[in-house]
Amino acid sequence: MSRIAYVNGSYVPHNQASVHIEDRGYQFADGVYEVWAVRDGKLLDSAGHFRRLARSLGELRIAAPMNDAALSIVLREVVRQNRVRDGLVYLQVTRGVAPRDHAFPKDIVSSIVITSKPVNAAAAERAAQKGVAVITLADQRWARCDIKSVSLLPNILAKQSAVEANAYEAWMVDGKGRVTEGSSSNAWIVTKDGVLTTRSLSNDILGGITRExxxxxxxxxxxxxEERSFSVEEAKQAKEAFITSSMNLVTPITKIDTTSIAGGTPGEMACALRKDYLQSAAT
Ligand SMILES: Cc1ncc(COP(=O)(O)O)c(C=O)c1O
Structure with a gap:
């Protein structure tokens, strides 16, 4: 079965899908994206992702390409045409196509691309059962990490460092030694006295829908x-640690850099919250 993508109003074979060379997403990373997890053919936490998409577009003053009702139909149609049961649907909206110029072009029409693909849910489940390792490194991103922008260079460099260190994720650390978030996930700990702790919302992190x-x-x-910052040192002494994201749901951490967490096995609270999440998120 061939994959199908949705590009600016048409459903097209994935291997023929293309955008213009002067799309501002391509030239300036002038665009935003969203990723919905698909489980059993359904979009998880659909409304939250729509809300965040509207916010990201608004912050960058990019026009929404269609209303939420229409978008919802297209997203589900892309999932259906690709016969995805467990996987993801990816949406990207850019400011559109125009001769290259930094300032916003007048009367530009937003571009939209949607793709969907299966993911190996069993492998993700195995990772969650076993727990994963994270490394820590400096957060090199811009000052508006709350916008889900397609500009992800520091995030991909961080993730690559994790891969090269045989770790699953990289936790980024601000100038004060406090963890901001993962390269594509939010960061959590359970403190020694059992308090679930994650950084509070600000421009320093993406407001994860899974976090919410x-x-x-x-x-x-x-x-x-407690929604507050925590240091790498505090995390290393924590009772548990985990990450959250649409793709990882709640995934326990068993190692931070070289320090073993929770005795090297997934923590109780992380496992309970993962179970709750799976039961609650289908829409
Ligand atoms: C930088 C960053 N933080 C957090 C998240 C988690 O967000 P969500 O739970 O909405 O997937 C993501 C997801 O891609 C991300 O890229």
Missing amino acids: RVLALAAARQIKV
Whole structure:
């Protein structure tokens, strides 16, 4: 079966899908994206991703290419045409195509691309059962990490460093030695006295949709939560650590740099929250 992509109004074979060379996403990274996890053919946490997409577009003053109802139909159609049961759907919206000029062109029309593909849910589940390693490195990003921009160079460099260190994710660290977030995930610890802790929302991190849901799940379990920064040192002494993202859901960490966490096995709270998440997120 051949893959299908949606590009500016048409469903086209994935291997023939293309955008113009003067698309501003290509030339300036002038665009935003969203990723929905697909489980059992359904989009997880759909509404949250729509809300964040609208916010990212608004912050960059890029026009929404269509309304949410229409977009929802197209997203589901791309998933359906690609017969994805467990996987993801990726959406990218850029400011559009125009002769190269830094300033916003007048009357430009946004470009939209949507793709969908399966992911190996069993492999992700195995990683979660076993726990993963993270490394820490300097956060080299710009001052608006709250916008889900396609400009991801520092994130990909961080992830590559993790891969080269045989780790799963890289935690980025601000100038004060405090963890901001992962290259494509939010960072969490459970402190020695059992407080679930994650950095508070600001321009320093992306407001994860999974993060938001996990906070609600923690509240339902009456877990004590603190939204505050934590240092790499505190994380290394924590009872548990984990990451959250649409792709990883809740994935326990068993090693930070060379320090073993939670005795090298997935923490109890992380496992419980992962289970809760899987039960609650399907829309
Ligand atoms: C930098 C960054 N932080 C956090 C997240 C987690 O966000 P979400 O839970 O919405 O997938 C992502 C996801 O891609 C990300 O790229």
